[in-house]
Amino acid sequence: MTNPINLKEKTLSSEMICEGKMLRVKRETVELPDGSQSYREFILHPGASVMVPILPDGKVVLVRQYRHPMKMEFYELPAGKLDEGESPLETAKRELVEEIGYEGKEFEFVSEFHPCIGYADEKMWLYLVTGLSKSEKNTDNDEFLENIYIDFEEAVRWVHEGKITDTKSMLGILLAEKKLKDNLNG
């Protein structure tokens, strides 16, 4: 077997090229595997937790949210960015209350993934959440969300029918579908 091709890029220098109110962009000069140089630019992101909250009656709680980059509304799984020093599990617990107004009892880790490897260093952690009980909803000042309650099987259909088109939510629902089946087959 031949050795795997070397693909690594060496960072030669690094600078911030954008410090916005919300986004920060870094540019790094890199040495490519063939010795030539190029640039890489990417968003700095703290990471985020994504939750699949399942109610005792089998319904999943989605949020309807307007997303300004696309100028349209999306059905999404509740999710939120990690605060400084916070673990992904702590974020999942906090954001579930903030976004949908439910506290969760069981948080089962499902998967981790990278939503945007071309131009962001963001990582996401996915949790299946059960044992839900109503609490106070407490969204950020500039966030407007509506809770949507549908059967989990219906959410899976929405993924395949193209009614849910947010990638993290589509993937989260399909991975949760597998996890729920595996749990049943124990």
Add this chain to the structure above:
Amino acid sequence: MTNPINLKEKTLSSEMICEGKMLRVKRETVELPDGSQSYREFILHPGASVMVPILPDGKVVLVRQYRHPMKMEFYELPAGKLDEGESPLETAKRELVEEIGYEGKEFEFVSEFHPCIGYADEKMWLYLVTGLSKSEKNTDNDEFLENIYIDFEEAVRWVHEGKITDTKSMLGILLAEKKLKDNLNG
């Protein structure tokens, strides 16, 4: 039934806050549903096509690629950005040749999705590609890729085992799995 909550945000003004060598970031001042003002910042992106290339022997062709934002290698579906004036299908055909060195005959549209609705306007189009024949590989100057050939069922396992963690690739493989099953059941 009550009317759905109004979630729309009105754009009041718009400016470019970053014109990098690779990334462009826009800031828009918006009026929120409650009349208050806030900012939204996001990457401008031309969109991208993602391909699931299945060889006659049932193997899928993935690419191994180093991604600088995460400073690590990923197994990914071949994918690429739309050139100006190009349709997603034209991009899929061109990028398949460039990235893995195969021409495709049948391109079956599977789904479209938005990988990064929080901070980019990117849209992706997913195609299942069959009827593959070898051609000349022709990657961009600053791209280094290695073709990886594995059984499609193995790729599905890699998604669930966490060996593939690129979100577009995980989702693309799971959606293609469903599409292949549906095609079989006719």
